[in-house]
Each structure stands twice: as structure tokens, then as C-alpha cells.
Amino acid sequence: MGHMTLAPERRDVPDLVRGRQPQPHPAAAQQAPAAVVMVRPHHFTPNPETLVDNEFMSVPDAAPEEVARAAYREVTVMAEQLRAAGVEVHLVEDTGRATPDSVFPNNWFTTHPDGSLVLYPMRSPVRRWERRADVVGMLYGRYRIARTRDYSAWEEVGRYLEGTGVMVLDHVYRIAYVCRSGRADERLLELFCAEHDYRPVVFDATDSEGVPIYHTNVMMAVGTRVAIVALETVRDTTQRARLVHELEQSGREVVSITEAQMGEFAGNALEVLAGGSPLLVMSARGWRSLDRDQRRRLESHHEVLPVEVPTIEHAGGSARCMLAGIHAPRRD
Numbered sequence: 001m002g003h004m005t006l007a008p009e010r011r012d013v014p015d016l017v018r019g020r021q022p023q024p025h026p027a028a029a030q031q032a033p034a035a036v037v038m039v040r041p042h043h044f045t046p047n048p049e050t051l052v053d054n055e056f057m058s059v060p061d062a063a064p065e066e067v068a069r070a071a072y073r074e075v076t077v078m079a080e081q082l083r084a085a086g087v088e089v090h091l092v093e094d095t096g097r098a099t100p101d102s103v104f105p106n107n108w109f110t111t112h113p114d115g116s117l118v119l120y121p122m123r124s125p126v127r128r129w130e131r132r133a134d135v136v137g138m139l140y141g142r143y144r145i146a147r148t149r150d151y152s153a154w155e156e157v158g159r160y161l162e163g164t165g166v167m168v169l170d171h172v173y174r175i176a177y178v179c180r181s182g183r184a185d186e187r188l189l190e191l192f193c194a195e196h197d198y199r200p201v202v203f204d205a206t207d208s209e210g211v212p213i214y215h216t217n218v219m220m221a222v223g224t225r226v227a228i229v230a231l232e233t234v235r236d237t238t239q240r241a242r243l244v245h246e247l248e249q250s251g252r253e254v255v256s257i258t259e260a261q262m263g264e265f266a267g268n269a270l271e272v273l274a275g276g277s278p279l280l281v282m283s284a285r286g287w288r289s290l291d292r293d294q295r296r297r298l299e300s301h302h303e304v305l306p307v308e309v310p311t312i313e314h315a316g317g318s319a320r321c322m323l324a325g326i327h328a329p330r331r332d
Helices: 064-085 125-130 133-142 152-157 186-196 237-249 259-263 284-289 292-299
Strands: 035-041 088-094 109-111 116-119 147-150 168-170 175-179 199-203 220-222 226-229 253-256 270-274 277-283 303-307 324-326
Touching: 035 064, 064 088, 064 270, 064 303, 088 133, 109 133, 109 324, 116 133, 116 186, 168 220, 175 186, 175 237, 186 199, 199 237, 226 237, 226 292, 237 253, 253 292, 259 284, 277 284, 284 303, 292 303
Parallel strands: 035 088, 116 147, 175 199, 226 253, 277 303
Antiparallel strands: 035 324, 109 116, 168 175, 220 226, 270 277
């Protein structure tokens, strides 16, 4: 897994552009993965390094050993629920103590239908230890991985792109939705999009105090036919209208959630394929925060699996962050 040294000249990434009709990719991928990677931590604890710019974190009111046991149980039960529903789960053990956020593998790698495996640069130094050769080896063994794109060397110059935390990917229409933050370098975003045939859609999203949302996937999720978006966090009305336009033009029904519901992790959801049928996975906390109409609209597109992960949520992420979807083709 060598480092990439490619350093393209700076070109500005455009904001949302109205008027372009999105088209499905010629070899359109499924939006929802049928397999996921999850990591089960044995010594879970919220990462103090990420507390600086992660407004979603909180400190557990329990002893460290109790917190670790609860997190282990939550991952175990969630994996069992997914498997029972028909989702293939590759459950990886993390027995170490140096990787407090390992339960969120979606930040350090993605796979793609063309056989690409992409490794990402992480802002927190301790999170860089989450990249595991055994997980990469498992992916090469079970899926047709044709190449590895390793962007992790950009960490050395202070540039980060934290995977599908900062990029909410529309795999069918090849759009990468990104809200600006210190974890999403626009130069690297442009490089990723150029090399993997995505179009960047960049906007600003902040909480009521003006603090940028640290990861796009806590304020929006894009499924096959529906998108969940905390629209009120996009304070610029022009950007907000253009974001809705992009999503609706790609055939999605837009379900708007409030900033308070975003704070309950209602936007941190992922659509997966469960036995060939779409299944929306989100935390039970997020699901409880939705009103009757929001639930009805989501349930009109797919089944919903609410999962109880309150201990994991202390670390600032929820159900979607715990799932690294596999889009690479399976080996026969």
C-alpha cells in the first residue's frame, strides 16, 4: 500500500451549479451495497483528539470498562440484526487500545464497482492507525480489487479527505456531495472525483452557532429513491435551493430534517440491500426523533432498521459511520 505522490495544480472546486441535468453513469452502480465491513472494538472510548471539531461528541457517564463492554455489545447486536435481515457483514475485531474510533471504518476506505480500493488521509493522527493490511487483504481475497488508490500521504502536508464521512456519494449519478470542513480538502476532493468519475457538489453547512458540520454524512444521506437532508443547516438560501434541485433532478424525494433531529443522528443513515430489498439503517435514537410524516415518507421507499447504539454515539458518529459499504464486484 504505497503512498501516492501525485500533486495536481490547484483548481477551484465549483459550488453547486444549477441547470445541469444529471445522467446515470453508463455502467450505473447500485446505490445500496449488499455487503458491509464493521469493526468490533474491545476497548472502545471516545477519541479526545477529535473533540476539538466534532460537536456531536459527548463524554460517557460510566467507567471505561463499562463503556467498552457496552460498545462491544452494540456492534455485536447490530451485526446480528443486519445478518438476520439478509445483509452480508464482514465483522472485524479490534483488540488494540490505540484506535478509539476504529468502529467507524467508512472514513479510511471505500471500494468501487470498477475494482478500485481507495485509502483516505485522516485528520486525527491516532485514526491513521485504523488502516489495516488484514482488512485490505480480506477485500482483495473476496472481491475483484483491481487497483489501490492511496491518498494517505497527503496527511504529511495537512490535507485530509475522510472518505464517506465527508463525501456522501451518489453512485448512480456519480455525484459527491460535500459540506466544507477542515476534514474535506477541496483539492483532494477534486482529485478523487477526477480519478473516479464523480462530480463534486460542494456547499456550506453549519450549526446554529456557525460551526461547520464536521462530516457531511451526519447532515445528509442519499439512497436509491430518497434523500435525508438537514436543509436548515445550509444557511445560504441559494445553496440550499440548488442542493434540493440536484437531489430532485436525480430522482430522489427529499425528506428534510431539523438541526435538532440531525443532532439525534437522524441524518446518519445508510441504505443497504437486504436479501435484494432496500433497507434503511439508522440509529433508534434518530428514528425516534422523526415525526409521523417523515417516517411515513421514508417507509414508502424501503424498510427501516433502527439500531440501538447509544454508547457508540458518544464518539460523534452513529449507524452510518459504523458501516463501510462494499461496492466492488465479488469474486466468483
